[in-house]
Amino acid sequence: MSFYGLVDGSDASLRKYLQALPAVDQVGADARAGMLATRSIKTTSKRWAIDTAISMVDLTTLEGADSPGKVAALCSKAVRPDPTDSSVPSVGAVCVYNDMVAIARAHLDSIGGSHVGLAAVSTAFPSGRASMGVKLQDTRDALDAGASEIDMVIDRGAFLSGDLIGVFNEIVAIRDLCGTRAHLKVIFETGELVTYDNVRKASFLAMAAGADFIKTSTGKIAPAATAPVVLIMLEAVRDFYQMSQRRIGVKPAGGIRNTKDAIKQLVLVNETAGPEWLTPSLFRIGASALLNDLLMQRMKLDDGYYASPQYVTID
Amino acid sequence: MAERIDVKKTYKLFINGAFPRSESGRTYEIKNAKGLFIANPCLASRKDLKDAVVAARLAQPGWSMSTAYNKGQILYRLAEMLEARRTQFVEEIFMTTGVSRVKAEKEVNDSVDRLVWYAGWSDKLASLSGSLNPVAGPYYNFTVPESMGVIAAIAAEMPSLLGLIDTIAPIIVGGNTVVVLASTQSPLCAMSFAEVIATSDVPAGVINILTGKKDEIAPWMASHMDVDGMDISGLGKKSHGGLRIAGAENLKRIYSFQSGGPERILAFLEHKSVWHPIGL
């Protein structure tokens, strides 16, 4: 691979590429994200934002208790989020553990939901602590079972200890495995990387290594998709486009629970990376509870009065 | 046996560490209380003032950036040098003003002590007039005193030495440089004090001393656009308004003091507040 001509695959070239990145001032980044959070999105623009957000949801279940029944129900909800209203779009994808991929694939296909993506978390999710052989096999399993998207975690221990080329090579290996079969999302677990400088560094590392998407978190560690972290990642994809002419997607995951949070994410996208990124192919929101709140807010806009959770499905 | 003829001193100006005559070539005669000739000090012109301001401006950044410890030691050195030449100064004060030797001696002693007092201020100003400001946000914010720049001053007519010290020392201890017009009628010890300065490691241009007429020089000081502040304590109240009007052209900070004290130092300091975020 050419890595967009940005690095040649050597440790030295990777270091040089990452060292050229400007620093992030935490207070300034927080202030910018805080200011954008004051945007007031009303009426027609709110309606548009809700439908757009629904279409961007990666409807997720990542529990030890996940079962075929639970996953099937999730798939149904993903394809037809509101059984009473066919104008509600399908979500972007369902996101499950790799042993649930086959079940999800079968169910999605059986209900006419092939247009909904099927994402599998991979590479020893959520910790990333396994041998490379296990990580490759993990990914291979998911691909073979019909996953169209792979959400891999990076090795945070390697990243924090300075083994950046190790992290890079893992991403490249998974990228190669995915080939044309699946889109690759690279999860940083920003709550463990801690600093915004690390978030920026990880973003550029993953993009050069061939990620299609960069994703904040596993959902298992707090803080997860905070507004400033998403801001930094959106700046990264914006700047990477200038370097490579390729648009990389962003997926915040974890902590986005209601419509207000989701709309704030869309505002961040709109005013940072730009409106070109306001599409499910370039922005996803990893969530579970969020979808129902989006549906309730949508009902409120249609009906003119506040909705009740009784009228949305609990799956 | 013939009486020995004195070698008399030519009193000149003190500009940029050197002792030039007035560029105008002018002098004026001063006499003692009994009307006898004492000396022909220089009658400084506005061009001498201009040269002195250029010297003061050039010297200012270096002087202000020198450490407080260094400034304190140099002021203390002035005291040491003055102490060593007490007799000469007593004589000059006695000769030009007609005060008693005892009074003259007290003035010189006070002048030495005053220099010592000001010397000790150099490294205390920041903690007294600076502050750490607890702003409501993730910012480190502090305020520090800094020098104002080039200060022009009219020293008190009397006491001619102590008045000069009380004018110069508070201005320079904060990092300013000064152009001072000495007592018109009793300028001798001012010019002798220049010799003290010249032997006290004071960088050239930090202190510049002119002799001459207040009414002639003060308006040029007040209107000079490269002078940042002015001490007009040595002038009568009725001239203050006009000078302040002239000084308004560059918003010069113009002060008049009733007595010595830390306010004379603080008046010629600017305060700078610096903000910086606190983050990872």
Add this chain to the structure above:
Amino acid sequence: MSFNYAPAPESRGNLSIKPRYGHFIGGKFVAGSKHFPTINPATEEVLSQIALAGKADVDAAVQAARKAYTSTWSKMSGKERGKYLFRIARLLQERSREFAVLETLDNGKPIRESRDVDVPLAAAHFFYHAGWADKLEFAGLGTSTKPYGVAGQIIPWNFPLLMLAWKIAPALAAGNTVVLKPAESTSLTALLFGELCQQAQLPAGVVNIITGDGSTGAHIVNHPGIDKIAFTGSTEVGKIIARAVAPTSKSVTLELGGKAANIIFEDAAIDEAIEGIVNGIFFNQGHVCCAGSRLILQENIADEVLFKLKDRMAKIRVGDPMDKNTDLGAINSKEQLLKIGELTASGDAQGAQRWSAPCELPTKGFWFAPTIFTGVTDSHRIAREEIFGPVLSVLTFRTPQEAIDKANNTPFGLSAGVWSQKGSRILWASQGLRAGVIWANTFNKFDPTSPFGGYKESGWGREGGRHGLSAYLKGIGHG
């Protein structure tokens, strides 16, 4: 479809603007004789008629202030004075929405800024100074420090309520009474503040607010019954005031113009620096004395920074100030718009390259698109004169010392910005910049605890902190 934010206007309900106002003198609103209209600069709608104070009105206000000083305020303990100031702070917080809406209508600034900056900071200034009232002997001016008496205060139109707070809070805390004149085009929040003084049951005459134009200001400056003048505004008027009071014993503080440098070093956190540049010059439409109006870029990053800056400027939302999503509101007056137009035309004429963000400007009202000039040299008028609008002049430098030299190459010295991730360089630059406020890796931050004010021709004295308080206490004379 793209993400076009639907209009989100703040409501005008809960706010009543009277058709005509008088002066607030001696605790009461008294009718004026002559009036002039005040307009909403975003729509040119006439909001109300404002009284034009003449000599007699100024006399009445000064007399009321003197009476209040002699009979009440100077006799009251600091502890009690402080309680009134705390009350005012709380009332401002309680009525913050009303003040924010009124400020935006009268001034043209975005509601987001009046709501999030002007009004909360004004309340904070009263809260901070309230605590000083009974601690004056610890302010560093000795134990026998005294107020001046009656303070005459003249404030500008860019932060009407906030500047009122900067003036009135320390004056009252120190024990002075005040006669304050808001700017001709922005009197409404000051008059509402008069009502708030009534709610606070502040003793009559402690705060007097008279409205008018420059002639009213001149009456205040020249009034023999006033002991202290505090002015915020242009350097030009500051010098006139300095001359006017020169022969008197009045104490003066002046907060004047600026032409702040915002220096970006190659190692800056670029994205946050871009935000700092935008905040520095486009905050409050650039109607800010300390605005970062000269961008001084290290030459080797100039192209990258300008590319990002233009991209960011294109996202600035210009329009209805009452819309909660507006970033850049209306220019405060036609006169100011003409001044900005004249100076930017000089930029064109002197060979600088103009670039304005693509944005649709409303047809009514006074508007100017966010604009930058590149190819500016130190000799251009737009690099030297205060434009006081959303216009940025861009210069470049090669070495750190050159950056400082360019930054200092101005008779102004109010503020400066410096951006670098290198700690020692930040401190070095902060030391070398001849300005009263240095924002390092940030810009346009204000706080009542932090002294604010200028070097050189940017003014006399400080506002905020212990240093600002001392401007209202006899001690070291100002001027």
